[in-house]
Amino acid sequence: MNNHFNHQNTHLSGFNRRDFIKATGAIGALLLSHNGFAKATKPPLGRVVVIGGGYAGATAAKYLRLWSLGAIEVVVVEPNTQFVSCPLSNLVLGGSKSINDLTFGYDALKTNHGIKWVHDKVTTIDAEAKKITLSRGELSYDRLIVAPGIDFDFASLPMLASAEAQNQIPHAWKAGWQTVNLRKQLEAMPDGGVFVMNVPKAPYRCPPGPYERVCQVASYLKTNKPKSKIVVLDANAEIISKKGLFSKAWAELYPGIIDYRPDHAISNVEVASKTVSTEFDQFKADVLNVIPPQRAGKIAQIADLTEKDYPWCEVNFLTYESKRVQNVHVIGDSVAAGLPKSAHMATNQAKICANAIVQLLAGQVPDPAPVFANTCYSYVSDKSAMHVANVYRYDEAKKIMVSAEGGGVSLSPSEKEGEYAVAWSQNIWADTLT
Amino acid sequence: MKQFQVICFLVLSLITSVCLPVQGFATEVSTFSDEQNTHIRSLAASCAACHGTFGNSVVNNQNIASRSTESKGANAVLAGMAVTELTEKLLGFRDGSRKATVMHRHAKGLTIDEINQLAAHFSKQQRIDKSPIKSEILKADHE
Known part of the structure; x- marks a missing residue:
């Protein structure tokens, strides 16, 4: 304890405000004076740097500040200046958002x-020296949180790696301009056209997401281009989330529109003609949406946080500290877990991680039995939604989070749950971003 | 004993340092040195996706005029709710005596002790009138 305290003290006096300004340049300095950090004395518990300002990173930053009562200095590094929500972004394709x-x-x-904020990209992590390198400087940390979300793996589909190819064939699996692009392509598609999309091999971000997307595109086509068809090429053996509910919704709401093909992994794409091949078949699309296979965010790969034969990050579920690199925590979609890669899950991991880091930096023992809840809604039309909801509890023997009794899915989709889903989004946005 | 003294010193120095007027800390009742609360505060924080930070839901019957009668009362503000009220509701969701849309999924996964502690936790949170966050126009330089 004594040692820890001394170490802490020495380390902190070794990194001061001047270093911070040096590291972040003029933007950092502006932030400092604007937010009044310059007035505050050095926080006594240390500094946590958070890589990524998505659901996981932004939530961790907020709760570290709240639960440490301001005693932890928090710096977020994020390359985007805006937050665009993936949840609800399928509704942009349907046209209701x-x-x-x-x-x-x-x-x-x-x-x-x-919260201190650096608009920049992280290039490397030096875990020995406890510092990260940015495009424009360096930052040191006591604890590092890595929350970069997903990275696309184009190894099997190299023809889709370029920005030009993605302009033709958007993935729209990170909400933003690709989502807008895909919607415009659907608007421009003639009635009687064919929309082809895929479902990548699990695990990927948002398990029910691709099936919700099918519903949203079908909803738009049914009203506006009723002669059109949707082909769904699923790399998995079956619908992997809310199977019964999606099958029923497709049959009842969109009869004759959806041609679903399980066990159809995409092996090749001809960009110019928008033609996709699977092992036995070929499909020519008017609008083509390929969601590439996924892995942990780039910085997690660079920093050796991913497993050798598995591109995700193994963590200790009490603290979310990496099993490979000390003092580095991983949260959100990059985590290897038998848990859905959902926004609510990302915020839960962020809170358990923040809670544990506050305890660790104060020289205390983290909660040995974390519990949290996950609720995920999917829209089957512009108004109706359904849930999957579970409580997850730390299992001391298995050392993972396991779902508790009583979890499950809606009996059927409803407009009432559509309203709950709106309320969910407004509360999780406010929780993450205010 | 020496360890204990060091911890006391650390905790004391922290307490004095948190008196800085920093915005946003007023609503949290527990401190990081209060070990009793660290388990329940992260579980309670998990409810925020539907019930807001510290139980201050940004969605209520007043500001969501478009909501149907059916979903009125859902996504309730939990901050400041009486211990008995929240305990009764959660126990009702848990044993099925109270009609639920999604809350039975959660209440059934909680222990009685967790329900009691959650009710105590939310009853102590300060009720704040909060509105949904305002969206903005997507900038051209976003990916």
């Missing part, structure tokens, strides 16, 4: 909680 309904700034989060 605009991308501008799902786009938010970071100002409230920063100023409400005194």
Whole structure:
């Protein structure tokens, strides 16, 4: 304890405000004076740097500040200046939401909680020296949180790696301009056209997401282009989330529109003609949406946080500390877990991780038995939604989070749950961003 | 004993340092040195996706005029709710005596002790009138 305290003290006096300004340049300096950090004395518990300002990273930053009562200095590094929500972004394709309904700034989060913010990209992590390198400088940390979300793996589909190819064939699996692009292509498609999309091999971000997307595109086509068809090429052996509910919704709401093919992994794409091949078949699309296979975010790969034969990050579920690299925690979609890669799950991991880091930096023992809840809604039309909801509890023997009794899915989709889903989004956005 | 003294010193120095007027900390009742609360505060924080930070839901019957009668009362503000009220509701969802849309999924996964502690936790949170966050126009330089 004594040692820890001394180490802490020495380390902190070794990194001061001047270093921070040096590291972050003029933008950092502006932030400091604007948010009044310059007035505050050095926080006594140390500094946590958070890589990524998505659901996981932004939530961790906020709760570290709240639960440490301001005693931990928190710096977020994020290359985007806006937050665009993936949840609800399929509704942009259906036409009931605009991308501008799902786009938010970071100002409230920063100023409400005194979070330092660096608009930059991380290039390397030096875990020995406990510092990270940015495009424009360096930052040292006591604990590092890595929350970069997913990275696409184009090894099997190299023809889709370029920006030009993705302009023709968007993935729209990170909400933003690709979502807008895909919607425009659907609007421009003639009645009687064919929309082809795929479901990548699990695990990928948002298990029910591709099937919800099918519903949203079908909803748009049924009303506006009723002669059109949808072909769904699923790399998995069956619908992997809310199977019964999606099958029923497709049959009842969109009869004759959806041609679903399980066990159909995409082996080749001809970009110019929008033709996809699977092992035995070929499909020519008018609008083509390929969601590539996924892996942990790039910085997690660079920093050796991913497993050798598995591109995700193994963590200790009490603290979310990496099993490979000390003092580095991983949260959100990059985590290897038998848990859905959902926004609610990302915020839960962020909170358990923040809670544990506050305890660890204070020289205390983290909660040995974390529990959290996950609720995930999927829309089957512009108004009706259904849930999958579970409580997850740490299993001491298995050392993982396991679902508790009583979890499950809706009996059927309803407009009432559509309203609950709106309320979910408004509360999780406010929780993450204010 | 020496360890204990060091911890005391650390905790004391922290307490004095948190008196800085930093916005946003007023609503949290527990501190990081209060070990009793660290388990329940992260579980309670998990409810925020539907019930808001510290139980201050940004969705209520007043500001969501478009909501149907059916979903009125859902996504309730939990901050400041009486211990008996929240305990009764959660126990009702848990044993099926109270009609639920999604809450039975959660209540059934909780222990009685967790339900009691959650009710105590939310009853102590300050009720704040909160509105949904305002969206903005997506900028051209976003990916």
